[in-house]
Amino acid sequence: MNNYEKYRQVQKEAAATGLLLLALIVFWICAGFGLADVRMEVFHLPLWVWTATIGVWLFAICGVKLLMTAVFRDMSLEDEEAGHDDK
Template sequence: MNNYEKYRQVRKEAAATGLLLLILIVAWIAAGFGLAGSSVELFHLPLWVWTATIGIWLFAIIGVKVLTATVFVDMSLDDEDGKGEVRHDK
């Protein structure tokens, strides 16, 4: 994999991670505010507390597992061709 391909892969991974973050924020808002009017309680706590904390946490774990299985690639970040080497002469 050359440096340009690595750069494109890193950008793809960053974009997918940002998209997952955006989805998590929207889901958190929907779970917290969307269920605020619900009268369902679990262990004397409203349902929105459980969905906005534990539910989003589990959703984030599943999202990361999906990202690592489908988007992320295990690659070496070393400069293989030597062209991008930075020298620090003193």
């Protein structure tokens, strides 16, 4: 993998991470503020407390797992192009 391909992969990973962050923020707002009027309680706490804390945490774990399997690639950080010039 040359430096340009590495650069494109890093851009792809950064964009996907930013989109996941945006999705987490939207989910947190919907789960917290969107369910604030719901009068349901779980263990004497309103539903929005559970969805805005544990729900976002679980959503983040699933999102990172998705990024790790679908977007991120294992690649060497060594400069392979410079190594070929020395031979």
